[in-house]
Amino acid sequence: MSDDPRYIEAQRRVRARREFQQHLAVYLVINTMLFLLNFFTMPGRWWFYWPLFGWGIGVTAHAVALYFTLRQGGEVEEKAIRREMEKHAHA
Numbered sequence: 001m002s003d004d005p006r007y008i009e010a011q012r013r014v015r016a017r018r019e020f021q022q023h024l025a026v027y028l029v030i031n032t033m034l035f036l037l038n039f040f041t042m043p044g045r046w047w048f049y050w051p052l053f054g055w056g057i058g059v060t061a062h063a064v065a066l067y068f069t070l071r072q073g074g075e076v077e078e079k080a081i082r083r084e085m086e087k088h089a090h091a
Helices: 005-041 049-090
Strands: none
Touching: 005 049
């Protein structure tokens, strides 16, 4: 293990991606099972799409947080750190 901030940040990003992939996999497996359950038990009365839709909102929010918000925040923070380091290097 390293105390290097870049290593720690990279480790955090890898962990966040893995957690999202696990979340997505569970979502797909469970909702496929719910569809099959609905199809074989009550094919005329479709209800499986309610948990699919509700949970899908959560998966989408997780993806947005991971791939847009956190990524941009990390880049902005990294630029601010570099600027701050440059200021103190010239002082």
